[in-house]
């Protein structure tokens with residue numbers, strides 16, 4: 001037995017459109033399939049919530065529901081106006097949107113209620129010319145879409161009840177938003193882990209240093225230990241990207257590149273020779289064994 005749509009959203013039958021939307025958003029956050037990944041009961045609840053919203057958010061469908069909803073004929077009454085089609089759109093996201101999540105206005109081409117005939121398809125006994133009697137007309141309308149932090153390319157975000165309106169007062173289908181995330185010039189993403197390469201001077205590599213590195217959410221300090229070689233990789237825990245399902249944040253992996261100063265003169269040349277005498281180093285010990293391809 002289906003529950004009353006108003007009860008599903010926890011609102012009264014006099015609730016305004018704003019109250020309907022707020023109730024839906026609060027419940028959708030709580031029961032979203034993204035949050036409750038494996039919970040079948042939460043998923044069923046979510047579908048019930050989405051269905052209730054689809055009807056109550058659409059003035060024509062709601063009016064029909066209010067009129068016939070109390071009786072057993074509820075199902076048939078809603079069936080009189082078939083549910084509209086789902087609408088697919090894609091959005092381009094910046095790397096920063098992934099780190100923080102985003103609310104965006106997406107222009108959605110869809111069918112919406114015909115104002116000329118108030119979804120009935122008829123005006124003064126004749127067919128409505130504006131919609132050719134279908135009760136719906138093509139329109140491009142902005143829809144607010146909540147993009148969760150941690151989203152990746154090729155994902156689909158479902159916005160229930162924001163697809164096309166059904167003919168003759170049928171409830172709206174869903175809006176399906178496919179995501180495309182742009183590459184970042186500095187950060188490379190692997191799931192919720194992020195990699196980047198940071199240059200340090202040979203002096204910082206020799207003596208050790210505390211260097212500031214950009215992170216997806218701001219900036220962090222990287223402690224470079226004395227005697228660090230180029231290519232060394234360091235992990236900054238929790239400085240990657242938010243995990244989409246569940247809590248926590250991935251890690252940032254920083255690879256250091258050692259940069260040399262150029263333009264030695266006679267004096268600095270002598271100092272480097274002096275340094276080489278004081279800190280002797282043969283980094284290629286053992287390579288001789290591989291001469292001629294020997295293993």
Ligand SMILES: [Zn+2]
Nearest residue numbers: 114117128131
């Ligand atoms: Zn019309």
